[in-house]
Amino acid sequence: MDAGSADHPKSSEHYSQMRLQLALLITILCAAASAAPVDEYNCSNIVTGGGNVQQFIYDLSPLKPEFNITIGKPPADDDVLTWETTAGSLCGPITTKFDDKVQRKCGDNTWFCWIEMILSVGGPPIPARVSQLAGGPNFRPEPHARGQELDLLFKGSNKTINVSFTCNTNISPGKPEEKIEETDKLITIKWESKAGCPSTPKNSPSGKGGMSTFGIFCLILFIGAIGYFVIGTAYNYTVLRNMLPHWDFWSALLAVCWDFVASLYERVSGRSYVRL
DSSP, X not given: OOHHHHHHHHHHHHHHHHHHHHHHHHHHHHHHHHTSOOOOOOTTSEEEEETTEEEEEEOOTXXXXXXXXXEEEEEEETTEEEEEEEEEESSSSOOOOOOHHHHXXXXXXXXXXXXXXXXXXXXXXXXXXXXXXXXXXXXXXXXXXXXXXXXXXXXXXXXXXXXXXXEOTTOSSOOBOSOOEEOXXXXXXXXXXXXXXXXXXXXXXXXXXXXXXXXXXXXXXXXXXXXXXXXXXXXXXXXXXXXXXXXXXXXXXXXXXXXHHHHHHHHHHTTTSOOO
């Protein structure tokens, strides 16, 4: 048996170990990416901006977190009154308990609920139509800066509710305007209050934020790739006298890529056709 045949089992065992190590590395990277910190929503510490954009902090905790906006509709006849109520919450799901018909549509994890009520003469108000506008088990509103003012977006399946805050130091806590601007996809609720006035983070006066989750993942992936090649090269050179780990795989991959590029170039340039 020649020396090459004698080394074959050792080389195969080494490749198996390297494949296992590579799979372990990928698993660790995926776990690190999934474990990266996710911004939690806190209505007393809402931060907008970051990176190269000026950061602002808003504290909405002085406001009454749950509110209702009720708008009457012109009566269909003299005996029936109809009004629409938009119930919302700024800091978490609505805790107010509705009657059974409303609760079935706007139960737990509801942040915004729309209710149409009908009142007949001599009878109690009856919910005619109910719709959950925004909510869900993992629902979080999205803060966006409008200059130095705040737009708090609650994105539902059919509509987005924008609670648009305007800074006014003379109004505290304030309440939303008793009117709603509505289009097909957007409901805008305007709220003027001192709580809409931002502060600037003390440790980030210029608005420079930290690295994003995707940036951290790319950095971990890059460091892992460098470690793979450095450690694999050192091991292969000392044990198998090969410079790169999985040399056969990488050389075959480069050959396939080169063949693909050459074939693509020939098709584009027309060299793959034979003139008669």
